Amino acid sequence: xxxxxxxLLAVVMVLALAACGSKTEPAAAEPAAAEAPAAPAEAPAAAxxxxxxxxxxxxxxxxxxxxxxxxxxxxxxxxxGQVYAINSWDELDQTVSPWDQMFTTIGLSTWDEFQAGNxxxxxxMGAASGEASEEPAGDAxxxxSGEASExxxxxxxxxxxxxxxxxxxxxADYQAYLKAWLAAEHAVNATxxxxxxxxxxxxxxxxxxxxFPGDMLFNGMLNTGAAMTYDExxxxxxxx
Numbered sequence: 001x002x003x004x005x006x007x008l009l010a011v012v013m014v015l016a017l018a019a020c021g022s023k024t025e026p027a028a029a030e031p032a033a034a035e036a037p038a039a040p041a042e043a044p045a046a047a048x049x050x051x052x053x054x055x056x057x058x059x060x061x062x063x064x065x066x067x068x069x070x071x072x073x074x075x076x077x078x079x080x081g082q083v084y085a086i087n088s089w090d091e092l093d094q095t096v097s098p099w100d101q102m103f104t105t106i107g108l109s110t111w112d113e114f115q116a117g118n119x120x121x122x123x124x125m126g127a128a129s130g131e132a133s134e135e136p137a138g139d140a141x142x143x144x145s146g147e148a149s150e151x152x153x154x155x156x157x158x159x160x161x162x163x164x165x166x167x168x169x170x171x172a173d174y175q176a177y178l179k180a181w182l183a184a185e186h187a188v189n190a191t192x193x194x195x196x197x198x199x200x201x202x203x204x205x206x207x208x209x210x211x212f213p214g215d216m217l218f219n220g221m222l223n224t225g226a227a228m229t230y231d232e233x234x235x236x237x238x239x240x
Contacts, residue, residue, distance in 0.1 A: 056115050058088065064119065068108060069098075101213050106221060107191035168238040171207065174230050177240050178204045178217065181227045189223040 062083050070079045086092050089111035092099055102108045109120040182200050186192050203214030217227045
C-alpha cells in the first residue's frame with residue numbers, strides 16, 4: 001500500500017514539474033490607442049475690403065464744380081455755400097438757377113459722368129486760359145449811362161458776329177446785335193441747345209440782363225466771351 005502511495009506521489013510531482021516547465025504565452029499587447037486626428041488649420045481671416053484707390057467721392061465732385069464754375073460766379077463765396085449745401089446728386093435741382101444751365105449751356109460733367117471718369121472742361125472763359133474774365137464795363141440794364149466809353153477788348157474785340165449800321169444805336173438795334181452775337185455763340189457752342197437760345201432771346205426781348213440766363217451774356221462764361229453792354233454798343237456807334 002505504501003508503494004502505491006509513493007508511486008502516486010511521484011506521478012503528481014512529475015506532472016507538477018511538467019506544468020511549471022511549460023512556457024507561458026505572452027499576453028497579447030493591447031492595441032495602441034488611436035491617435036486623434038490633428039485639428040485642421042484655421043483658415044486665415046478674410047481681410048476687410050478696402051476702398052479702391054481711385055474711388056470718387058461726392059466731396060471730389062463738389063470741388064470740381066467749384067473749380068470749373070466758381071471762377072466765373074458773381075459771388076464765389078455764395079456759390080461755394082450753394083455747392084457745399086448739396087449733399088448728393090438727388091438734391092441738386094437742375095430746374096433752378098444756377099444749375100439749369102450748368103450741364104447744358106456751360107457743359108459741366110454730371111455726377112454719373114464724373115464717376116465714370118468723363119471729367120469735362122466746361123466752355124467758359126478763364127477755365128481754359130487760366131485768366132480771369134473782366135467784368136463788362138457800363139450798365140447792362142439796357143439804359144445808357146450818358147457817358148460814352150470805348151468797347152473793352154474783353155467784349156467787342158472777341159465778338160464773332162460782325163455787322164451793324166453806323167449810327168443805329170436804338171434799343172431795337174441793340175437787341176438785334178445781341179441776337180446776332182447769340183447766334184454766333186450757338187454756332188460754336190456744342191452744348192447750347194435751341195431751348196437755351198430761346199431762353200436767352202426772351203431775356204433780350206425783355207431787356208432783362210440781371211435774370212439768368214440773360215446775365216450770362218456779360219459775365220464771360222460763354223464760348224465767345226462777353227457781349228457789349230448797351231453803353232459799349234453806343235460807344236461803338238452801333239458797329240460790331
